[in-house]
Amino acid sequence: MPGYEWFGDEERREIQDVLDTGALGRYGFDNIRKDNKAKKFEEELCRQLNVEYAHLCSSGTAALSTALAACGVGAGDEVIIPPFTFVATFESILFQGAIPIFAEIDDTLCLNPKAIDAVLTPRTKAVVPVHMCGAMSQIDKLKEYCARKGLILIEDACQSLGGMFQGKALGTFGEMGCFSFDSVKTVTCGEGGAIITNSRERYILADKYADHGHDHTNPDRGKEDHDILGINYRISELNAAVGLAQLRKLSNMIARQREIHQVLQSAFKNIPEITFRRIPDPNGDTCTFLSFFLPSEERAIDIVAKFAEVGLDSWMYWYPNNWHYFKQWNHLKTLSVPAPIATMAFKYCPDYSKIELPVSDDYISRTISLAIRLTWSEEEINNRVQKIKTAFLK
């Protein structure tokens, strides 16, 4: 999965370009810069994803916050999200003063379009589905639903850069799509993120918002007006340089992941108790993970123990994990937030300690994901296949 595994001279050359001049910022420095890595990264992202506009941010979390702001989602607005995601999805919503509302997932491990009705209220403003673990949600159905109900669709595609649904890039279905390039994502810059959109208006708002509201049509850095209130979610040229080199490797990374995915999947051929995560368009899966269901939570816990016994690593059992599943997000349940805006929003939030998501609990408690690494040799992969088979026979 992570781009740090394929790291080397390409990244070094791009960073050296920046170090040669000392133009570390993406704005200004026009008299000394020989390149604008952030701009180049954005152009390359637009080209690869076939989208009009991209804007780099300092993180995926910053990208989500920027997208919410640029779509006018803020104080008091309810935003529907899945309970299986990374904490950043709800953080970005709360810190805009908005209210995260959970709706159930299904066997795609992503938001179930049919589960939204149950939590819809007159205050619902947006839906933020998360394309989890490298593959897509039912984005066509979610788009159709949002259009019908007049809701804003923002895609959290932080884990699924390069994923497609029916030939169209994830992140391009909603008003805006968000990506993360943090240190463990498929393409990494160290820290970084991006928003993409086909709306010129939203792009300009995002571009201003992430740089204190500065109007970038004025080329004279330091003399720009502040059209809107913004904040600093800028990326630095050093980070953008790394990401640019990484992004050029993306299609090769995905191709390699797909090869490994296919071999690993063969290990499960004669194991009838396994069912795989439903992928709405398998051709568009980036194959960063291979996710499957056991028949029961007990059996999942048992298999996790057997994986440890046979020495199999690089897998995730998400249910007890406090980064990715709602059940362990105790800070949401105890209202322990130091920030005033989020605290204000909390007054209008449901009591998260009382929320029950039995369908999501059922799926996640039975899910194990194998995380695929780019650096595995053929021998290591075959070794893994043997270990998986042994674990299931034990």
Ligand SMILES: *Cc1c(COP(=O)(O)O)cnc(C)c1O
């Ligand atoms: C990584 C991630 C984010 C946040 O990205 P950062 O760059 O780490 O801030 C948001 N959502 C999901 C689903 C993620 O996996």
